[in-house]
Amino acid sequence: MYRYDEFDAQIVKERVDQFRGQVERRLSGEILEDEFKPLRLQNGVYLQLHAYMLRVAIPYGQLNAARMRKLSKIARDYDRGYGHMTTRQNIQYNWVALKDIPDVLEELAEVEMHAIQTSGNCIRNTTSDHFAGATPDEIMDPRPWCEIIRQWSTFHPEFAFLPRKFKIAVNAASHDRAAIRVHDIGLQMIKRGEQVGFEVHVGGGQGRTPIIASMINEFVPEGEILDYLEAVMRVYNRFGRRDNKYKARIKILVTETGPEEFTRLVEEEYAAQQVSEKIALPQEEIDRINAYFAPPAFEDKAETSDAFERAKAADPAFANWTSVNLHPHKVAGYTSVTISLKPIAGLAGDATDSQMAVMAHLAETYGFDDIRVTHAQNVVLPHIALDDLYNVYRELDAAGLATANESLITDMIVCPGLDYCNLANARSIPVGQEIQKVFADPAYEQDIGKLHINISGCINACGHHHVGHIGILGVDRKGEEYYQISLGGRADEKAAVGQIIGKALRHEEVPGAVKTIVDTYRDLRTTKDEKFIEAVERLGVEPFQEAIYAAD
Amino acid sequence: MPLIKDGAEIEDTWTFLEGDNDLPSSGCITLPLDKLIENADALLARNQQIGVRLSPADDPHVLTPYIDRITLIAINFPKYTDGRGYSQAQLLRRRLGYTGELRAVGHVLRDQILYMNRSGFDAYQTSRADLPNVVKALEEYSAFYQPAADGQTSVFSRRHTKA
Numbered sequence: 001m002y003r004y005d006e007f008d009a010q011i012v013k014e015r016v017d018q019f020r021g022q023v024e025r026r027l028s029g030e031i032l033e034d035e036f037k038p039l040r041l042q043n044g045v046y047l048q049l050h051a052y053m054l055r056v057a058i059p060y061g062q063l064n065a066a067r068m069r070k071l072s073k074i075a076r077d078y079d080r081g082y083g084h085m086t087t088r089q090n091i092q093y094n095w096v097a098l099k100d101i102p103d104v105l106e107e108l109a110e111v112e113m114h115a116i117q118t119s120g121n122c123i124r125n126t127t128s129d130h131f132a133g134a135t136p137d138e139i140m141d142p143r144p145w146c147e148i149i150r151q152w153s154t155f156h157p158e159f160a161f162l163p164r165k166f167k168i169a170v171n172a173a174s175h176d177r178a179a180i181r182v183h184d185i186g187l188q189m190i191k192r193g194e195q196v197g198f199e200v201h202v203g204g205g206q207g208r209t210p211i212i213a214s215m216i217n218e219f220v221p222e223g224e225i226l227d228y229l230e231a232v233m234r235v236y237n238r239f240g241r242r243d244n245k246y247k248a249r250i251k252i253l254v255t256e257t258g259p260e261e262f263t264r265l266v267e268e269e270y271a272a273q274q275v276s277e278k279i280a281l282p283q284e285e286i287d288r289i290n291a292y293f294a295p296p297a298f299e300d301k302a303e304t305s306d307a308f309e310r311a312k313a314a315d316p317a318f319a320n321w322t323s324v325n326l327h328p329h330k331v332a333g334y335t336s337v338t339i340s341l342k343p344i345a346g347l348a349g350d351a352t353d354s355q356m357a358v359m360a361h362l363a364e365t366y367g368f369d370d371i372r373v374t375h376a377q378n379v380v381l382p383h384i385a386l387d388d389l390y391n392v393y394r395e396l397d398a399a400g401l402a403t404a405n406e407s408l409i410t411d412m413i414v415c416p417g418l419d420y421c422n423l424a425n426a427r428s429i430p431v432g433q434e435i436q437k438v439f440a441d442p443a444y445e446q447d448i449g450k451l452h453i454n455i456s457g458c459i460n461a462c463g464h465h466h467v468g469h470i471g472i473l474g475v476d477r478k479g480e481e482y483y484q485i486s487l488g489g490r491a492d493e494k495a496a497v498g499q500i501i502g503k504a505l506r507h508e509e510v511p512g513a514v515k516t517i518v519d520t521y522r523d524l525r526t527t528k529d530e531k532f533i534e535a536v537e538r539l540g541v542e543p544f545q546e547a548i549y550a551a552d
Numbered sequence: 553m554p555l556i557k558d559g560a561e562i563e564d565t566w567t568f569l570e571g572d573n574d575l576p577s578s579g580c581i582t583l584p585l586d587k588l589i590e591n592a593d594a595l596l597a598r599n600q601q602i603g604v605r606l607s608p609a610d611d612p613h614v615l616t617p618y619i620d621r622i623t624l625i626a627i628n629f630p631k632y633t634d635g636r637g638y639s640q641a642q643l644l645r646r647r648l649g650y651t652g653e654l655r656a657v658g659h660v661l662r663d664q665i666l667y668m669n670r671s672g673f674d675a676y677q678t679s680r681a682d683l684p685n686v687v688k689a690l691e692e693y694s695a696f697y698q699p700a701a702d703g704q705t706s707v708f709s710r711r712h713t714k715a
Contacts, residue, residue, distance in 0.1 A: 007695045007707045018692045022663065035680075038633065039663055121633070151697045151707070157670035158642050158700070161635025237639045242608075277646050279699060284712045 001064055001370065002147045002292045004112045011154070012109045015116055019043050020102035027099065042160070044118030045101060054096045055118040056108060060128040060146040060170075061089030061380075063371040065364035070111045072356035078104055083356070085341060085349040087413060087464060088167070089127050089373045090118055094420060116154060121162045123153035123233075127169045129177040130374040133293060134382040136330040140196065142172035142189055144290045145222070152226050152279070159233050163240035164248035166233075170198075174493075179375060181213045181495035182206055182467055184250045185232060187225070196222045202232060202262070203254030208459050210466035210497040211251040214259035216266060222286070226279045231270035239265070296368035296383060301333025305386035318393050320442060321404040333386055339379040339396060340403040340411060344440045345433045348414040349377030358399040362392050376413055376452075378406065409451045409518065410436045413464050417457030417474065418481075424457035426474025426481035426507075431455055434511045439518075448518055451532040454489070467491035469533045470517060471498040472510065483510050487517070487544055488536045501545045513548050520547040556686050557653070557675040564677070566603055566624055582626055585610045588618075596621050605657070608636040612643045619650050627673070629658035638671040645672035645701040665689045672701030 026036045044055035071091055075083045078100050079093040086092055096104060108114055117124055126146045133141040149168060171178040172189035180186025186201035197219045204213030220228045241247045254262045312319040327336040341349050363371045363381055366388040372380040384392055396402040405411045417428030432455050439445045454468030465471035471486040482504035489498030505513055520543055525535050555564045568582045582603035595602055603624030625644060627637040644650040655675040656668050662681035666689050699706045
């Protein structure tokens with residue numbers, strides 16, 4: 001994991017002092033709320049339905065035990081005992097008092113954390129693959145470049161007042177777990193011979209206008225990527241629309257300009273950069289940051305573990321959990337564990353202060369002090385020895401953290417919805433919980449296999465409904481909540497926007513409709529190996545439409 | 553409205569000419585970009601200081617032929633949330649080599665001034681921040697990750713420069 005040097009520590013300290021001053025000036029009335037807004041927003045402070053919300057940055061989802069313990073302490077001391085993991089791999093606190101926020105930021109700084117640029121029209125937290133550094137299907141670890149991008153984008157003086165927020169994701173595996181094609185900029189790391197570089201995708205996004213990104217450059221060598229990003233950002237800052245908030249994201253600029261012309265503008269800007277304008281990132285600096293992400297000291301182990309096999313034979317619940325929540329590791333005898341924050345009828349993505357403490361303890365005891373937050377709102381322990389897995393499981397189970405549903409139908413992405421958010425048109429959490437109840441039988445759920453349901457309570461799509469295999473969007477019809485269902489969306493390397501299948505349904509009709517869709521899939525799949533999303537791609541949406549709306 | 557430059561409040565000796573007024577033949581005048589271009593030959597032939605005021609959508613590259621003759625470029629921020637002026641400033645300083653006064657005008661707030669300074673501005677016309685506050689705003693950070701127009705060495709480089 002990256003550790004701050006004196007510069008990083010100084011910058012974060014100066015930010016805490018600066019924000020303390022800004023809050024004091026706001027509380028004294030010296031600055032108006034309208035002028036305070038961008039200042040608090042660039043520090044992750046939102047005014048929500050009930051209170052201020054503080055969003056803390058977790059760069060590329062990376063935590064360790066000390067950071068997780070601090071997040072636990074903040075939940076206990078300043079909030080109501082829990083935190084909410086977000087689809088941006090961050091954590092949000094919903095009940096923090098404005099006057100306390102400078103103190104929270106000071107506590108965060110003690111563990112090398114901050115809330116810088118977690119909101120506002122600036123470059124947000126860079127996100128990545130939550131299995132980075134552990135998964136066998138990556139060509140390299142993407143985290144060093146996420147860290148370099150984090151530093152470059154922090155307080156960038158030219159790009160602090162963009163037309164709209166800006167999100168960058170980096171992936172280095174063959175399977176895209178970072179959803180790069182639905183980001184403002186998505187970077188896929190590739191190698192040409194020994195040369196490391198990036199495929200650059202621009203203009204993806206969700207919200208009101210879901211768009212899959214256009215690839216504007218097949219290969220930018222790693223040493224040039226920051227300069228290339230500066231060119232993309234400058235074109236966006238100068239030419240992105242500012243007349244309409246809903247047309248201000250870079251995806252609209254790319255679409256309205258046309259991907260070819262947009263690419264030409266970027267290439268023209270890039271070619272015009274003079275030597276004196278280049279960032280000139282020293283190779284020693286790339287090497288320095290890479291060194292922080294050297295693999296931990298794995299032991300030589302066999303592929304299989306007797307202790308693990310014995311425990312599975314003795315404890316069926318453990319065996320079941322391991323069949324669902326593990327991801328292969330690049331080192332023999334190790335695995336990556338997903339801790340699901342989606343218990344049946346729970347609050348998706350929420351963790352209590354004591355659960356956070358348990359996760360910290362496990363990472364420290366068994367997991368090389370490494371913890372990740374995923375964009376699906378779960379937590380990962382990326383490096384666990386199979387020999388230790390049963391111990392890990394028992395502690396998780398005791399803390400209510402052993403739900404066996406990773407990537408299954410009850411592992412949904414759900415936005416806070418009308419229960420918390422002042423943008424929402426409809427509730428999301430209860431709908432998700434009611435669907436979960438339909439699929440609560442593990443045998444039924446596992447028979448269905450991998451299936452992502454994503455739920456948003458409004459058109460802003462924080463619940464990523466456009467890219468859910470089944471997407472559910474809450475809409476308001478004359479004061480009543482209705483839900484629009486779409487099928488076939490996905491956020492990976494085959495990214496696609498889901499297709500709406502018919503008229504919106506009433507709240508109470510949604511769980512039944514989802515069950516009809518799922519049972520239709522089970523009837524029509526060629527074999528059990530054909531996943532839901534593959535069946536939808538083969539069959540189109542018609543058989544599902546017919547099954548739901550035939551009675552009309 | 554107070555004008556702050558180089559850590560001091562100074563008198564504004566420039567007049568901004570909008571509309572179809574006749575151009576005075578003496579004094580320091582600032583014109584909108586289109587008006588400057590329209591009258592460039594006549595104006596630049598005079599022994600008079602010439603300034604220009606850019607609106608957010610203006611392309612600074614248009615100033616290339618006159619860049620050595622202009623002594624004031626004012627960049628207008630109609631709303632502080634419109635950040636195009638930062639790119640205009642960086643282009644003027646770093647690509648076009650402009651060395652005269654670069655003044656932020658319009659909705660200029662205390663907490664934007666550091667970003668402005670880093671982007672190449674050296675003068676701020678503002679009613680929303682007094683001199684002590686502007687000076688303080690410019691001193692809030694001692695290290696910057698990325699190079700910009702203020703000539704500061706980036707943290708990326710400082711880490712590898714032997715003291």
